Amino acid sequence: MNHLRSAEWYLGDDRNAYIHRAWMRRGNPEDSVDGTRPQIAIANTASDLTPCNMHLNEVAAAVKNGVWAAGGVPYNLPVVSLGETQVRPTAMLWRNMAAMAMEEMFRANPIDGLVLLGGCDKTIPALLMAAASVDIPAIVVPGGPMLTGHFRGEALGCGTDVWRLSEEARAGTISHAQFLQSEQSMIRGKGHCNTMGTASTMAVVAEALGMTIPGFAGTPAADARLLSLSHDTGRLIVELVTAGRRPSDIMTKEAFLNAIVAVAAVGGSTNSVMHLLAIAGRLGIDLTLDDFDAAGGGVPVLADLQPSGRFLMDDLYRAGGVLAVLAQVKDLLHAEPITVTGRPLVDYLDDRPVYDDAVIHSRDAPLLADAGIAVLRGNLAPRGAIIKPSAASPHLLQHVGPAVVFDSIEDMHARIDDPMLEVTADSVLVLRGCGPRGYPGMPEVGNMPLPRKLLAQGVRDMVRISDARMSGTAYGTVILHVAPEAAAGGPLAFIRTGDIVTVDVQKRSLSVDVDERELQARGQARASVSAYAAPVRGWAKLYVDHVMQADTGADLDFLVGSSGDRVVRESH
Template structure:
């Protein structure tokens, strides 16, 4: 046994000369593992979200092999294990419904097995937060290796962005500007390689958040999935995690309050997804770092959006990487004094600023100078008022500037089925000044808080040339989507928030500069409506059973990160009692 045996968790399994050590080593040896792999070297878990049902992550077998090479090179012993793969593209009702389930899988797999450190293979939207949440609950040394974005989509001689083009072309079909055949012809060209969405959707946003948090090697976020450099990074991450295990560089040393503040500022600069607000809160909750919704205003407000990427701008993740990737953005921020904590520690043992201070910036159109931003004041707007007492969010970089201050009458849909039934009705009483309101699509209401908040506009308005309207819901929207969309209203309608009692014709005022969202009815009227609403809920049938019941009973609201109440907090990685 080598000198590191006593510091490693795996020694509790493999490091004893007795009956227990005999059995643990012997069972592992049925895979053809020789004695010297159990000589006290670090055991590195490779937490793999590979699945053919999660297309974003379908290349992870090859990625894991490259991680293993790095682990072996550094003198460690890699062990790959699967966890629940909650892919956004196919999973119903929504991958958000199973994010917490996946995190539980990760947490218990790490805690219950002889793992000294872990490489987290993440890609599709919810896999990154789920894996970080689970690993943070154990507080072991961990490093994220993202799968990378797919190559640019191609259609009719131009680049198209995965996800974003779906929303764009779908609206054009409804407006009668293109045929359904023209719409369908874009399908094959949109997703033409392995990898995640190539826009600044939730997958790319969370990969950027992981890099800004310091839990990846530099450049992890943007290297295309099929670029050879993605495999180089995976191998280097495998080498580095062995060193992290020996250094005891646990997640709690990286996921600090300072790291989260860096990530919030970075999200503003990249025009990141609104979903980041929920996921960062959940990760912070697991590691024990206080993070509030208002931190997004306090830290992110006033930060220019300098990455010109769809859905806010023009380019795609491929160009972002060629332009210098996230290190280029962080350098821009740091040189302007906008990186809150440049000395924050990262996974390679260096500070964030050490990693990026000399980062090349190859294309000032994609990663713009701060004095030529895409949006002068980016980030997320946190809105509060009698319609959202605990907050709501809006992404200004994806919105129409003229609608960021707006007052109009509500057109209310009680749930998503009601919306689908009525939105295309030519008789729908709606004008361009109306505010579309969608209820019962929050964490408990859907359940799972689906990405339906960016409601498509009424076809009759699209045909008249209307391209955007104010939309309000307790749902989320895809990071690939755009529009003047107020999301994550808390408390949600199903939990008895004021959203539950908004009626057709109620006037709603939105003011993003001030940060308010107000329905123009008095407090007494809201209380009376809520009392009446509560009576009607007594007879509403609720589908129960299995994981669905667990979810509805324990999920927190959007402003709290939508984690389960019993999962918040760091439980550590103490070795459970063995049964032999």
């Protein structure tokens, strides 16, 4: 066995070692703190206010049993938990804070290995960012999607059907009472959203990066096999500590490129771009938006899952799971990156049958032939913007139309349903002031509601552009993450209602028909500037002062790069 990091706390006859051992015995075996048994922290994001992660205490118990069985000593370590549906103004405001707090606790404690329990959108990214920064052996346990609920005999996709049903209620095609009635059926039980939203996407990302036991991602939260795999993870982390296999050995540049391919093949969330960039930044890996276009371009969407398709996560699992999808694109994956088992990911892709080809399409009959996340650039987005073509309307992927500009979320809500709003189906809805600094936290408001008067005419999609994000469960022709954001002086700050906007996804372009000098000479709209965030204290102040732009992952500038696991001072 390699020298245990925890031995620095527990070995010796001095007062410090005495204190460390005495306070941690608590009925554990005599040799639990003698410096010979790996100390494993179970970084647990369970919280009653993170409803998708409520069940993770049960999962942690299974992990503990596995750690004990393998000769390690497990400890439950509650860490910051972010409930996507609950916290205001947006969970993304605290992703970096959660990662920073986790990193500090991982480094400060006598820990040799980590099991990372996540589920809801920001929890797996924050855990991976922290583990990358400390670079202690670590494995992810994804909490799994919930089973599918039904309303009036139809399957409900979490999030996706909220957006759909709310628009139908606004259009008057279903009653408000029916809309509220569906609420009781939306969430069937434990687990995160059952669509290929951000939570499911980040589980796929963790597996494609090599940070889970292969075959774990997508296991439903209610499935007994999730607890079995959690037990196996507890055993495996002890092996990782013995082998000295660290996140930096697993999450290489090629592993990130594999993750991009995986996201494209499952029709994953645009939020994965932000999180992958941030995780890579913690490892010092030069991952850029261009890598998403290069690695994801030409990858077919094979998983027919909402919001891009028809089915849900428990359908994917019964059809063969994530590995069955990746087996279809094995030739597009780098063969070298290893997983937490020490074996390459591609070794697990042979003999992976597809049991339902309506859910997992073949390469010669894909759901969409080329629909990886596309990166657009032009005078409206010099540092890039992104769109998810698989969730967009094909007829809008090339579009020219006049801008209808909203200076803030409040402005948009106040005017979007105004009968006097000058808007047609050809208009391009533009929302600014919602980037990392502007809001702050870059909320999921990019998929703006459509004007009520257009809904009444049967319009169900329009081109929408913003410096915001959008829920991974959402859909539509929505251009996101425009960089630089308006609050950072990006061109989005200077566009005006009536300017002609051109979108051409095939050519990867996004532009406004205004001369560059004229655009810059306009100055920012007073209404926009007055709406930008201006916090004076606390985390929000630190965040606004140090957050980077979307094209680099919106991490804090002083957190980029790994800090390692060394504690340099001893206080006792």
